[in-house]
Amino acid sequence: MREITYREAVREALREEMRRDPSVFLLGEDIAEFGGSYKVTQGLLDEFGPERVRNTPISEAAIVGAALGAALVGMRPVAEIMYVDFMAIAMDQIVNQMAKIRYMFGGKAKAPAVIRTQGGTGRSSAAQHAQSLEAWFVHVPGLKVVQPSTPYDAKGLMKASIRDDNPVIFLEHKLLYAEKGLVPEEEYVIPLGKADIKRPGKDVTVVATSRMVLKALNAAKDLEQEGIDVEIIDPRTLTPLDEDTILESVKKTGKLVVVHEAVRRCGIGAEIAATVAEKAFDYLDAPVKRVTALDTPMPFNPKLEAFVTPDEDKIKRAIRELVG
Amino acid sequence: MAVSEIGKDKLLHMYRKMGEIRVFEETAADLFMKGRLPGFLHSSVGQEASSVGACAALRPEDYMTSTHRGHGDIIAKGATLDRMMAELFAKETGYCKGKGGSMHIADLDLGILGATGIVGAGLPYAVGAALGFKMKGTDQVVLSFFGDGGSNTGAFHEALNLAAVWDLPVIFLCHNNQYAETTPQRVHQKIKDVAVRAQAHGIPGVTVDGMDVLAVYETTKAAVERAKKGEGPTLIESKTYRFMGHFVGDPGVGIYRTREEVEEWRKRDPIPNFRKVLIEAGVATEAELNQIDQDVAKEMEEAIRFAEASPEPELEEALQDIFVES
Ligand SMILES: Cc1ncc(C[n+]2csc(CCOP(=O)(O)OP(=O)(O)O)c2C)c(N)n1
Ligand SMILES: [Mg+2]
DSSP: OOEEEHHHHHHHHHHHHHHHOTTEEEEETTOSSSOOTTOTTTTHHHHHHHHHEEEOOSOHHHHHHHHHHHHHTTOEEEEEESSGGGGGGGHIIIIIIITTHHHHTTTOOOOOOEEEEEEOOSSOOOTTSSOOOHHHHHTSTTOEEEOOOSHHHHHHHHHHHHHSSSOEEEEEETTTTTOEEEOOSSOOOOOTTOOEEEEOOSSEEEEEOTHHHHHHHHHHHHHHHTTOOEEEEEOSEEETTOHHHHHHHHHHHSOEEEEEEEESTTOHHHHHHHHHHHHHGGGOSSOOEEEEEOSSOOOSSHHHHHHHSOOHHHHHHHHHHHHO | OOHHHHOHHHHHHHHHHHHHHHHHHHHHHHHHHTTOSOSOOOOOTTOHHHHHHHHHTSOTTOEEEEOTTOHHHHHHHTOOHHHHHHHHTTOTTSTTTTSSOGGGOOBGGGTEEEEOSSTTTHHHHHHHHHHHHHHHTOOOOEEEEEETGGGGSHHHHHHHHHHHHTTOSEEEEEEEOSEETTEEHHHHOSOSOGGGHHHHTTSOEEEEETTOHHHHHHHHHHHHHHHHTTOOOEEEEEEOOOSSOSSTTOOSSSSSSOHHHHHHHHTTOHHHHHHHHHHHTTSSOHHHHHHHHHHHHHHHHHHHHHHHHSOOOOGGGGGSSSSOOO
């Protein structure tokens, strides 16, 4: 099987869905000639033209609103918001409009829009360009939330997101774009709401998201030398969350570590830990542990950034504390 | 405004500030390309007249806000090269202890209410600062810098409207450098002059040659006077150009701009032009201006030494300053 990057995987999904369905189109800042800040849409203008690959002004509320409105009348827009941090500007359109319109209208409307964006630390981008805000969206009923960690997942989940009849927030990671992975040339779609066991194991369950899946895999490799067998689950979609896969794993291992790059307080880790406490309490042999960013805005200084952000060592430490 | 009305000290101060910005931006770009600075940088080379002309019309007690491309605005308002450079090096002695970086430099003692990395975000809080001054009964004013791209945000329109209905002492200064990242102005807005947007909010809108420091100064000064008298806000559009790419590392020509276009604008470089004005008006001699250039170069060298010699912040610093500790 060929290897492609995460960036190429997202692009392929966009291209294939645009070929397949003329109602799919793209909009966002600098996405046309320039191919987007992270070059995900590079080359798509050449194939699909400016009607379907639309540069927008710097107007995040209008970008999401335009996607929502177009979706309501039968299009399938994929909007790019350059950084997840800028979603803050579009939050009314996302939270009060897009997420709720179908419900408020008594099931009369549907809004099949995808809002793609990227977040994450690791490039000294400081407090306004490095956040992980997935929990904001998970907290809003009516939004599906996708956070792929591999090229394979990114492609299959993007295709499913575009075909889904509901609004989907699709969260990429700036440091995953260059990561390579196996992606088949044949068509495939990964259904939303299905977790993936990235590494089977028997001693401890690690639920990790986005780039932290890679960190957890590295940590697991090291711990194998120490005789600790780690199972790693990537939920891939946070809404809907595949609780069954997580609970089954915890029932087997009796121990849970949740790892995410977002700050701890009210992060997705809290939701997963609470779910396990509610539904598998009797199976737990130890308290649940969370490995997350510290509860602070992201500092610019690279050493401080690393200090604040979870990594392999912090993951290993948490696992050893549970298993040791 | 005749050069003689402004006075030699002020004119030479403007010349020096423009030189400081140019040298700082070029040095920072060079250090960045050598991999010595973390994060990313947006260079304001070419926009010096716009930053300096505007800030020269402010008093030390007046405030300003800036943008992701803020080094020039901030130096123009009085920030020194050493602590600026230390911040770019992410050092403890930087203006934000190394925690803010290039896009977030602030010093409230200097009236610098901060740069923001969110396009358009400075305008609403500049309006709030102006409201505060009005309520406190001081005659301080606030100047908010933003770009042509920023004028398409909702924040821009909401800020102008609110400042207008409350007659707040604020000046909205648009560095119209013709591009928002890679998008030319004609693609991101139908209007040619950002200043016309003032009409929508019932306030004066003025377009000025942003390559002419004295024109920017004069226009801003009039707006400051208006604001101080309680007559409300003004929108100033300063037509300028960034000579470098959107960020340091972006070639800035090719995909979205031609080399010829950049060359045309470079002919209007505000610094040599101002130098000529000063010499022709008899304000300063070549020798005097050369001396300033040398002083600036020395200040820059010292700033780098200062930044290099400064310590990194302690790791625990990451958890400080989230809340006011009582
Ligand atoms: C709300 C928001 N959207 C997008 C961006 C990404 N971005 C950074 S600078 C920029 C262009 C800004 O253009 P303009 O306001 O003209 O300022 P200039 O870069 O030309 O100085 C964009 C789109 C951002 N920082 N904030
Ligand atoms: Mg601009």
